[in-house]
Amino acid sequence: MTGNSGNIDGKQAGPKVFEPVWAIALNTFRETVRDRILYALILFAAIVTVLGIVLGSLSVGQDIRILKDIGLAAISFIGGIIAVFAGTNLVYKEVERRTIYLIFTKPVSGWQFVLGKYIGLCLCVAVMVAAMGAFLIFVITAASGSAGFAEQLRQMGQELALIYLELLFVTALATFFSTFSTPVMSVLFTLAIWLAGHLGDSLFELGKLTQNPVISQFLSVIFYCLPDFAGLTRIRGHLLYGTVPGIEVLTYLVTYVFAYVLMLLVLAAIVTERKEYT
Amino acid sequence: MADVVIQATNLSKELTSSLLRRKVRILSGLNLQVARGETFGLIGPNGAGKTTSIKLMLGLMRPTEGAAEILGMPAGDKKALAQLGYLPENPYFYSHLTGREFLDFAGQLFGIEKKERSERAQELTKLVGLTEAADTQMRKYSKGMLQRLGIAQSLINRPQLIFWDEPMSGLDPIGRKDVRQILFHLKEKGTTIFFNSHLLPDVNEVCDRVGVMNRGQLIVQEDVKNISQGGSYKDLEDFFLEVIAKAEAGGQARS
Ligand SMILES: Nc1ncnc2c1ncn2[C@@H]1O[C@H](COP(=O)(O)OP(=O)(O)OP(=O)(O)O)[C@@H](O)[C@H]1O
Numbered sequence: 001m002t003g004n005s006g007n008i009d010g011k012q013a014g015p016k017v018f019e020p021v022w023a024i025a026l027n028t029f030r031e032t033v034r035d036r037i038l039y040a041l042i043l044f045a046a047i048v049t050v051l052g053i054v055l056g057s058l059s060v061g062q063d064i065r066i067l068k069d070i071g072l073a074a075i076s077f078i079g080g081i082i083a084v085f086a087g088t089n090l091v092y093k094e095v096e097r098r099t100i101y102l103i104f105t106k107p108v109s110g111w112q113f114v115l116g117k118y119i120g121l122c123l124c125v126a127v128m129v130a131a132m133g134a135f136l137i138f139v140i141t142a143a144s145g146s147a148g149f150a151e152q153l154r155q156m157g158q159e160l161a162l163i164y165l166e167l168l169f170v171t172a173l174a175t176f177f178s179t180f181s182t183p184v185m186s187v188l189f190t191l192a193i194w195l196a197g198h199l200g201d202s203l204f205e206l207g208k209l210t211q212n213p214v215i216s217q218f219l220s221v222i223f224y225c226l227p228d229f230a231g232l233t234r235i236r237g238h239l240l241y242g243t244v245p246g247i248e249v250l251t252y253l254v255t256y257v258f259a260y261v262l263m264l265l266v267l268a269a270i271v272t273e274r275k276e277y278t
Numbered sequence: 279m280a281d282v283v284i285q286a287t288n289l290s291k292e293l294t295s296s297l298l299r300r301k302v303r304i305l306s307g308l309n310l311q312v313a314r315g316e317t318f319g320l321i322g323p324n325g326a327g328k329t330t331s332i333k334l335m336l337g338l339m340r341p342t343e344g345a346a347e348i349l350g351m352p353a354g355d356k357k358a359l360a361q362l363g364y365l366p367e368n369p370y371f372y373s374h375l376t377g378r379e380f381l382d383f384a385g386q387l388f389g390i391e392k393k394e395r396s397e398r399a400q401e402l403t404k405l406v407g408l409t410e411a412a413d414t415q416m417r418k419y420s421k422g423m424l425q426r427l428g429i430a431q432s433l434i435n436r437p438q439l440i441f442w443d444e445p446m447s448g449l450d451p452i453g454r455k456d457v458r459q460i461l462f463h464l465k466e467k468g469t470t471i472f473f474n475s476h477l478l479p480d481v482n483e484v485c486d487r488v489g490v491m492n493r494g495q496l497i498v499q500e501d502v503k504n505i506s507q508g509g510s511y512k513d514l515e516d517f518f519l520e521v522i523a524k525a526e527a528g529g530q531a532r533s
Pocket residue numbers: 278293304322323324325326327328329330331367
């Protein structure tokens with residue numbers, strides 16, 4: 001032996017396998033958070049919200065519901081932009097810039113890399129959604145007075161959680177595509193699938209309208225393959241009116257999204273592991 | 279050889295150029311053994327296949343034929359990777375991180391404890407002369423500073439075997455001298471060193487053995503002692519030029 005070996009013996013003890021995952025997640029989080037574009041987007045969200053208040057108070061008086069609607073839509077939109085654009089660059093950039101050489105020549109597996117990248121971006125999206133959400137809650141409280149603050153907070157929390165659930169899916173989709181496709185193509189793929197998930201039942205209707213059995217079959221297959229985001233949006237609508245959806249519906253959606261995310265990450269890990277880095 | 283650390287057997291790589299669907303052989307039949315504690319220098323013209331050889335040994339590329347074994351394990355095995363250090367050619371890092379943050383990140387990938395990591399980062403930035411720039415973001419680093427950080431990160435796990443792809447490139451004369459000293463220091467500790475370089479005087483000074491590569495083939499292996507003391511060559515450069523000239527002439531005669 002050389003007498004200069006470190007405390008590494010090549011074996012990874014139980015919790016140690018998550019150390020690289022966490023390192024990569026933290027690095028990804030830092031990279032995204034230190035990007036100035038992010039702050040431009042957040043500023044944009046704040047402006048939209050404030051604009052919403054001004055318009056809201058001019059046209060419908062004190063209609064808080066419209067304010068909430070606009071605010072939440074802005075958060076969902078900005079969060080989506082971050083997830084899609086950062087996500088599609090996530091793995092691609094590491095390959096393009098060859099920083100991946102420095103990772104895969106260390107004892108790191110494909111799944112650790114992919115999971116780390118995904119968690120890092122999800123953390124970033126979480127912070128952004130939370131920050132924009134806090135701003136929205138502040139604005140709404142300021143506009144409506146502090147009456148029913150706790151109720152307001154609970155309702156907004158639920159709305160934001162559902163938005164975040166959807167963004168988890170979008171991020172996984174973008175991450176998956178970024179392992180084998182260029183960012184432009186990945187953005188197109190991700191947006192197409194995300195949008196299709198929102199069409200929900202309309203896909204069925206569309207299929208019937210075409211009166212073509214092949215197309216109608218195809219569209220219904222797509223419907224069954226994608227998470228029902230239209231359903232998610234409906235639940236959010238109910239929440240706005242104070243109706244809380246049944247626990248079964250929520251459990252189903254959460255399970256579905258997580259299973260889907262898991263599948264996408266496993267595929268992404270397989271692609272990453274098999275790839276050659278020339 | 280008693281303790282073989284690097285073993286390449288008929289290691290070959292073909293790439294398919296996507297346009298013409300033609301196969302290009304960029305490495306053919308590399309047979310090589312490097313013993314523990316040895317310093318091996320791979321030299322050869324641009325495009326000879328030096329970087330390719332290293333990438334195959336690390337498992338970044340997969341061979342079309344043949345195999346490489348590192349520390350007795352197949353190339354790319356995680357247990358082997360845990361014990362080696364790699365400096366890529368023209369290293370590029372995360373521009374948003376500071377040098378110290380990157381070293382910490384590299385240490386985490388090896389599963390090194392936090393306290394140990396920060397001690398090693400301190401020690402290594404000093405070793406490569408980056409103490410003052412340790413807390414500057416890498417976007418503000420010069421080429422030579424990136425190269426120095428690359429060297430530092432390749433030593434974070436105290437490897438018993440290092441692969442350095444052109445460690446002296448982009449360095450000023452002081453940097454080159456520093457790197458030579460680091461190499462001597464590692465040699466003393468018994469580290470096995472595999473590197474390639476175009477700076478033949480440096481190779482001559484630190485290596486035990488050199489291999490000359492040309493057009494994807496390892497054409498000669500020789501102890502540095504024999505080259506300098508044999509009397510037939512003025513220096514390593516003389517040897518190199520002659521060997522390549524002979525290979526090229528032979529290649530033309532054949533084709
Ligand atoms: N990704 C790639 N696609 C196509 N050809 C490649 C690729 N990588 C390397 N090559 C070819 O393989 C050959 C060997 O390249 P390699 O990088 O190993 O050379 P090298 O000896 O390291 O050269 P240098 O001294 O310039 O660094 C070259 O002819 C190069 O054109």
